[in-house]
Amino acid sequence: DIQMTQSPPSLSAYVGDRVTITCQASHDISNALNWYQQKPGKAPKLLIYDTSNLETGVPSRFTGSGSGRNFFLTIISLQSEDIATYYCQQYEDLPYTFGLGTKLEIK
Amino acid sequence: QVQLHQWGAGLLKPSETLSLSCTVSGGSLSDYYWGWIRQSPGKGLEWIGDINDDGDTNYSPSLESRVTLSVDTAKNQFSLKMNSVSAADTAVYYCARAPGYSGKFVSWGQGTLVTVSS
Numbered sequence: 001d002i003q004m005t006q007s008p009p010s011l012s013a014y015v016g017d018r019v020t021i022t023c024q025a026s027h028d029i030s031n032a033l034n035w036y037q038q039k040p041g042k043a044p045k046l047l048i049y050d051t052s053n054l055e056t057g058v059p060s061r062f063t064g065s066g067s068g069r070n071f072f073l074t075i076i077s078l079q080s081e082d083i084a085t086y087y088c089q090q091y092e093d094l095p096y097t098f099g100l101g102t103k104l105e106i107k
Numbered sequence: 108q109v110q111l112h113q114w115g116a117g118l119l120k121p122s123e124t125l126s127l128s129c130t131v132s133g134g135s136l137s138d139y140y141w142g143w144i145r146q147s148p149g150k151g152l153e154w155i156g157d158i159n160d161d162g163d164t165n166y167s168p169s170l171e172s173r174v175t176l177s178v179d180t181a182k183n184q185f186s187l188k189m190n191s192v193s194a195a196d197t198a199v200y201y202c203a204r205a206p207g208y209s210g211k212f213v214s215w216g217q218g219t220l221v222t223v224s225s
Contacts, residue, residue, distance in 0.1 A: 043215035044212070050211075087151075087152055095154050096154040097154065098153070101152075
């Protein structure tokens with residue numbers, strides 16, 4: 001299985017800050033990487049697919065980048081409604097695997 | 108707007124069979140893969156497997172021996188069965204939809220907490 005390692009596990013930032021979450025794959029996964037946002041008590045929501053494509057309706061302050069083994073989710077200007085846990089997921093190979101998540105909080 | 112609504116028993120005893128179903132409204136089962144993903148505090152999000160409307164399946168190797176996915180196109184629903192459950196199977200189970208064989212889960216059910224306890 002391809003292991004997905006996210007960092008940091010938790011992150012605290014101010015509204016308006018630029019925030020970056022990292023995801024590293026144990027193998028080269030090309031650009032086969034998705035990002036999800038999960039709020040407490042809710043199902044995950046797809047934010048970004050194929051590394052850098054914004055899902056319909058997702059604010060443009062969310063951006064994705066990377067390739068190969070290293071990937072990044074950036075929130076350009078953090079808003080209070082962005083408080084959530086973020087997960088990466090690879091689909092290069094079965095079984096699909098997820099990172100353990102990054103919990104984002106407001107300072 | 109496609110919506111997924113899932114249901115099934117939430118409390119099981121060890122060795123029993125977990126059974127969950129997911130009904131799709133606002134669209135058909137065609138052209139998508141329909142998956143199951145679970146989430147437990149200890150293991151995070153774990154993909155269980157998926158199935159398309161032709162009944163083609165993919166399973167996680169770690170669960171394949173205990174899991175069966177099925178689809179009922181007449182009812183526009185798909186189902187998960189997992190036998191011989193243990194406390195380690197306690198989790199929130201989600202059904203989800205992925206376009207084609209894309210691996211991106213664009214819609215999710217509301218989640219069902221399944222607790223395995225004697």
